[in-house]
Amino acid sequence: MSTTAIRTQTEIARPVRHGSRRAVFWAEVIGSVVLLALPAIIPSAYQLRLLQDVAIWSILALSLTLIFGYTGQISLGQAAFYAVGGYTSAILQTALGVPAPIAWVVAIALGMGSALILSFPLLRIHGHFLALGTLALGLIVETLLVQLVPVTGGHDGILLPGAIHLGPWVQARFPYIVVGFLVLAYWLVRNLTQRGMGRAFFALRDDPDGAAALGVPVTRYKTLVFMIGGGLAAAAGVLYAHHTQVVTPEAFGFGTSIEVLLIVIIGGMSSRIGAVIGAAVIVFVPEWLQFLQEGENLVFGLLVLGILLFLPGGLVGGVRSAIRSLRRTRTSGEEVSA
Amino acid sequence: MLEAHGLRAGYGKGPDVLLDADVVVGTGEIVAMIGLNGAGKSTIARTLAGLLPARSGRIVFDGDDLTRATTDERARRGLMLVPEGRELCASMTVAENLAVGTVPLPRAERRRRAAENLGLVHELFPILEEKRRQPAGSLSGGQQQMVAIARALMGSPRLLILDEPSLGLAPLLVREIFQVVSRLNGDGLSVLVAEQNAALAISHSSQAYHIELGAVSTTDATSEQRSLLKGGVVGDDRDEVVALQLPDYRWMGRRSPEAVAR
Amino acid sequence: MTTFLQLAVSGIALGSIYGLVALGFLVIYHATGLVNFAQGQLLMAGAMTAYVLLMQLDLGYPLVLLGVVVVALLLALVFRYGIHRPMVRRGAPTENMVVATIAFGLVLTAAAELGIGNTRYGVDPIFPGAPIAIGGVSMQTQSIVITAVAWVLVGLVWFFFTKTLTGVSLRAVGLNRTAAAVSGVRVSRLITVAFALSVIVTAVGGALVAPIIGAGPSMGLAIAVKGFAAAVLGGMSSVYRGMVAGVAIGLIEMLSSYYISSAYAPVIAYTILFLALVLMPARVRKSGATA
Numbered sequence: 096m097s098t099t100a101i102r103t104q105t106e107i108a109r110p111v112r113h114g115s116r117r118a119v120f121w122a123e124v125i126g127s128v129v130l131l132a133l134p135a136i137i138p139s140a141y142q143l144r145l146l147q148d149v150a151i152w153s154i155l156a157l158s159l160t161l162i163f164g165y166t167g168q169i170s171l172g173q174a175a176f177y178a179v180g181g182y183t184s185a186i187l188q189t190a191l192g193v194p195a196p197i198a199w200v201v202a203i204a205l206g207m208g209s210a211l212i213l214s215f216p217l218l219r220i221h222g223h224f225l226a227l228g229t230l231a232l233g234l235i236v237e238t239l240l241v242q243l244v245p246v247t248g249g250h251d252g253i254l255l256p257g258a259i260h261l262g263p264w265v266q267a268r269f270p271y272i273v274v275g276f277l278v279l280a281y282w283l284v285r286n287l288t289q290r291g292m293g294r295a296f297f298a299l300r301d302d303p304d305g306a307a308a309l310g311v312p313v314t315r316y317k318t319l320v321f322m323i324g325g326g327l328a329a330a331a332g333v334l335y336a337h338h339t340q341v342v343t344p345e346a347f348g349f350g351t352s353i354e355v356l357l358i359v360i361i362g363g364m365s366s367r368i369g370a371v372i373g374a375a376v377i378v379f380v381p382e383w384l385q386f387l388q389e390g391e392n393l394v395f396g397l398l399v400l401g402i403l404l405f406l407p408g409g410l411v412g413g414v415r416s417a418i419r420s421l422r423r424t425r426t427s428g429e430e431v432s433a
Numbered sequence: 434m435l436e437a438h439g440l441r442a443g444y445g446k447g448p449d450v451l452l453d454a455d456v457v458v459g460t461g462e463i464v465a466m467i468g469l470n471g472a473g474k475s476t477i478a479r480t481l482a483g484l485l486p487a488r489s490g491r492i493v494f495d496g497d498d499l500t501r502a503t504t505d506e507r508a509r510r511g512l513m514l515v516p517e518g519r520e521l522c523a524s525m526t527v528a529e530n531l532a533v534g535t536v537p538l539p540r541a542e543r544r545r546r547a548a549e550n551l552g553l554v555h556e557l558f559p560i561l562e563e564k565r566r567q568p569a570g571s572l573s574g575g576q577q578q579m580v581a582i583a584r585a586l587m588g589s590p591r592l593l594i595l596d597e598p599s600l601g602l603a604p605l606l607v608r609e610i611f612q613v614v615s616r617l618n619g620d621g622l623s624v625l626v627a628e629q630n631a632a633l634a635i636s637h638s639s640q641a642y643h644i645e646l647g648a649v650s651t652t653d654a655t656s657e658q659r660s661l662l663k664g665g666v667v668g669d670d671r672d673e674v675v676a677l678q679l680p681d682y683r684w685m686g687r688r689s690p691e692a693v694a695r
Numbered sequence: 696m697t698t699f700l701q702l703a704v705s706g707i708a709l710g711s712i713y714g715l716v717a718l719g720f721l722v723i724y725h726a727t728g729l730v731n732f733a734q735g736q737l738l739m740a741g742a743m744t745a746y747v748l749l750m751q752l753d754l755g756y757p758l759v760l761l762g763v764v765v766v767a768l769l770l771a772l773v774f775r776y777g778i779h780r781p782m783v784r785r786g787a788p789t790e791n792m793v794v795a796t797i798a799f800g801l802v803l804t805a806a807a808e809l810g811i812g813n814t815r816y817g818v819d820p821i822f823p824g825a826p827i828a829i830g831g832v833s834m835q836t837q838s839i840v841i842t843a844v845a846w847v848l849v850g851l852v853w854f855f856f857t858k859t860l861t862g863v864s865l866r867a868v869g870l871n872r873t874a875a876a877v878s879g880v881r882v883s884r885l886i887t888v889a890f891a892l893s894v895i896v897t898a899v900g901g902a903l904v905a906p907i908i909g910a911g912p913s914m915g916l917a918i919a920v921k922g923f924a925a926a927v928l929g930g931m932s933s934v935y936r937g938m939v940a941g942v943a944i945g946l947i948e949m950l951s952s953y954y955i956s957s958a959y960a961p962v963i964a965y966t967i968l969f970l971a972l973v974l975m976p977a978r979v980r981k982s983g984a985t986a
Binding site: 503530535 | 860863864866867870871873874875876877878879880881882883
């Protein structure tokens with residue numbers, strides 16, 4: 096590929112036009128409120144479980160969206176920070192008897208801290224080799240989860256019964272906590288990417304050298320993005336541990352890193368809402384198409400290839416360009432009638 | 434040999450840089466394109482070679498329409514560009530760079546003709562024989578320009594397009610390169626050369642095109658043409674002014690009356 | 696000492712396979728700038744093809760190798776014409792293409808799982824003969840055969856890239872696309888050649904490794920990572936340096952899993968990859984291949 100490859104993404108990722116920005120803001124507010132109310136509305140425990148699945152995947156995907164979508168850096172090791180969150184929280188609560196909220200804060204802080212420390216070597220790696228570096232990192236963590244049996248419980252993992260560690264009252268209301276975290280994560284990513292700093296992020300992705308020349312503190316921003324991404328992934332891990340009441344290496348391995356990547360591609364690489372939509376697709380499609388069973392990965396692999404070929408902005412990008420062309424035909428129609 | 438008419442081309446999604454440009458190079462001719470920096474000489478060269486797609490117009494080479502052909506296909510047919518900035522494979526040796534140049538030769542006689550062409554190239558540029566095992570990137574600018582020309586010669590071109598061959602070279606080297614080009618032309622090779630150094634280019638050419646801003650869509654050309662003819666724009670060098678008044682001087686650009694008449 | 700030498704022989708054999716993966720990776724990287732994450736799954740495809748042809752269809756090893764090459768060629772063409780070229784034509788950014796390689800690998804694994812089931816299958820050794828003893832060290836015949844075949848393959852690739860016009864032209868395509876095009880090199884066709892060469896080398900590596908570690912849909916990743924490590928450790932440049940680095944990694948892996956801990960041996964390979972990436976000089980990433 097020539098380095099001058101046209102970046103079709105830029106167009107998709109460009110902040111929404113001024114007139115519709117307010118509409119988007121209110122849509123986001125209403126969406127958040129609806130999301131927070133969903134656990135009260137949803138009747139069945141099964142659907143409630145799916146909702147939490149979607150929310151946790153969404154948070155994890157938002158962490159990758161932040162890194163990939165807004166800086167063009169592919170991370171194949173997002174599951175490593177997810178693992179830091181999930182295992183830290185589980186170990187603190189089971190082995191050390193730390194109360195849940197404190198364990199959560201420590202786990203998320205550790206996720207951010209480890210991302211901060213690792214960003215120093217990682218950010219020395221440029222371009223697509225960074226994906227290789229994060230891949231190695233994820234695999235190191237996965238191997239350690241399996242092998243450090245005294246700490247992690249090996250393949251059996253660590254049980255984290257909710258009734259004991261959260262108490263029955265909190266346990267019953269845990270879905271609210273999960274969607275609450277998602278709303279927080281969404282608005283965090285939204286605010287990070289929408290102000291002047293958001294523009295800096297785009298610049299980092301599209302033209303890092305140019306951004307540096309314009310005085311954008313490139314390394315500091317990248318480090319920050321990594322750190323926040325690590326914190327979000329850790330938070331998702333914390334929630335996952337309580338949601339499934341067990342942490343095992345399989346849930347935090349390479350497969351998970353890849354699945355998050357698929358979510359981000361399906362939803363739309365540089366889109367906050369794309370992360371949520373992609374997560375919903377990944378959770379619901381296998382539920383609807385139960386007969387697929389083992390064919391699931393094949394379907395998702397082909398789906399992603401199809402999206403990369405025909406819909407490079409993901410589902411959200413597709414909808415956006417559809418709206419844009421609708422609007423264009425409408426205005427041109429008006430011109431004709433006028 | 435080469436007839437291109439009504440060429441329009443530009444970069445990316447930008448506006449047309451060429452506006453209906455016409456270029457004709459007859460067999461055995463050596464034709465210069467002169468003009469200011471940014472006037473569109475290189476754009477014409479790149480469009481003729483297929484590095485830039487022609488947005489409209491036709492490029493006919495030896496009776497075949499090559500307007501849609503890829504760069505490599507044009508090169509295999511003998512329409513060969515020595516690009517601006519040399520474009521060598523820096524980490525490959527001089528010999529390997531020259532070897533790549535033999536790709537257009539027909540497979541059956543490649544070995545024999547490659548050896549012949551290599552002999553010619555080494556005769557024209559003895560320094561390349563001496564440096565054949567060195568990475569092309571380690572050579573001086575002038576030597577690299579020689580490699581670029583030599584690489585094109587390896588494929589037995591029928592029309593050589595030289596894009597700014599003198600760029601960044603010492604005057605002595607420039608003169609040497611133009612002498613070689615003249616000699617090749619004397620041996621029957623058709624040449625189109627884009628060159629900022631108008632005096633030099635014209636003194637070695639049978640024809641000259643002046644590429645001026647008339648070929649650029651945004652600027653009015655007529656005043657430019659006149660001031661250029663009076664010798665005000667190109668430079669203070671008397672030679673250039675004299676050279677510009679050669680009888681066969683052809684204008685290009687759509688507003689040029691000569692182009693319309695032809 | 697005997698144990699050490701035996702481990703060394705197996706380490707060299709395994710490491711030569713890592714070298715082949717590195718070579719396959721470098722061929723595509725240098726021709727197109729693409730970091731191909733489907734490398735491991737392509738190796739898996741080679742191993743699975745070898746398993747099916749050898750164990751289920753009972754073909755001889757020469758026919759098996761031929762079959763692997765044919766399958767590799769088909770996969771290369773599918774990837775090049777079905778995914779890569781259409782994306783290039785649409786002006787897709789490189790990161791999308793990198794993701795496409797990941798998705799392509801996922802599809803290969805999923806297809807293999809659907810086809811044969813997700814287990815590891817044993818594959819008969821190439822030469823069933825008894826171990827031969829050299830100077831008191833008994834060696835598996837197949838370790839020697841695997842090493843020899845791998846290095847012959849590398850020799851052929853080296854010959855192709857330095858002594859044939861197509862090979863030199865392919866290097867030119869990777870180093871300077873404009874230079875290649877103005878010299879008449881059929882750029883698009885040569886990129887297809889690069890894909891084919893890369894996939895064939897990788898898939899043959901899979902067929903060679905199958906008798907040692909078996910064949911299964913999920914075998915690719917672990918080997919691919921060591922191949923990536925070899926490529927990066929070898930400086931992302933020459934054919935033989937990647938091989939040497941691959942052998943080094945194979946040796947380290949064998950010796951460390953015996954003398955230190957088999958459980959943590961993979962971590963050592965991953966750490967090598969990570970450190971090699973972090974310490975890789977910027978110059979290496981930008982400049983092209985030399986041979």
